Amino acid sequence: MTNENRKKRKLTIAKAMSEALAQEMRRDKNVFVMGEDVGALGGVFGTTQGLLDEFGKNRVRDTPISETAFIGAAVGAATMGMRPVVELMFVDFFGVCMDAIYNLAAKNAYFSGGHQPAPMVLMTSVGGGYSDAGQHSQCLYGTFAHLPGMKVVIPSNAYDAKGLMVSAIRDNNPVIFMFHKNLQGMGWLGTVKGSIVDVPEDSYTVPLGKAEIVREGEDVTLVGLGATVHQALDAAGELEKDGVSAEVIDLRSLVPLDRETVLNSVKKTGRLVVVDDDYQSYGVSGEIIATVVEQGVDFIKAAPKRVAYPDVPVPFSRPMEQHCLPNASKIRAAAQACF
Amino acid sequence: MSEIKIDEDLWDEDTEGVITAWLFDDGDSVSAGDVVAEVMVEKIQHEVEAPAGGTLSIKVAAEEAVNKGDVIGELS
16 A cells, blocks of 8 residues: 555554544545644644644634533534544543434434435543543443444554544544553553554555454454453463464454454354453443354354453552453463363 | 754653653664654653664663653664
């Protein structure tokens, strides 16, 4: 997609998202950004760096703490033909704006027979691990992916973040773009080095709804998303020492969900561990396992396992929170239990 | 050889920061003006640019604390 001789250049996910936004704003005057501290600060999670200087206050709108109002306004703008990108600073705050997201944005294309879709992107931070307690640490993947009418994506690295954001902005459906705080490249949230990768400067897209096999293996399939992809990769490295060859799949997109890639992998390996830092029950891990076992169980060599967040509010206490979170050693143990 | 030094006026406060990311690897070739590292102070990110082109040698690793005036890398 870009010339082979270009210079290597690593970006954080924060920078990659900012670059995607800037390039799309240059390309399409209907794209604009709204949210809390998206202007001069460049986003609390660095998602809108440099945008105010280049595009000015009309297209980079700082809002008060008023999610009901500004996310409602974004839905209105989208149905009238604009392409707003709004930031819900923490996904945990979805409650006060869920009517606009789910009863308005997600359903309008259907209600209008396709005449009035809501092409907006709602970008929102997810995940904990840095002691920010129960109202600032949730993932809520399953909550959003459960509801039809919206696409839901989450990048695990800067390359995917840029390409998924470009696809999300150009998509005519509302897209919930979740970014994990641990991967953002902002120091105070913990920085996972594997998320900072080489990113082409030219614009490109990563399709919504296509998972990626990030490590090939033969004996067990580890499925993750966002931060848990990196934990699964760490576990795969450990498992190799145990003589177990683990395949790691990065879902990248929950809606649409690339069931085929998961299924083909488990047909090959016969074993499945799903890793999810969202609550265990009624969520991503159950959906992935159901996807596989409803195709039959003759190719499955061991009962599928999940390493997910227990069904409790996220504790503030660091030892208690770390106890609840998935990690590489839990994944390794779950994989070993499949043999 | 040029030093990659944290400018005395990169941030206002008299506090230490932390290198959150190196955007190039040790041994990579970089150009003058490339953002080579990011430093966080009080939850605000600051960019460190290469003062000249050359081959990067990292002297202070990511996640290490730094102060204004520190040399964090070299270009040769």
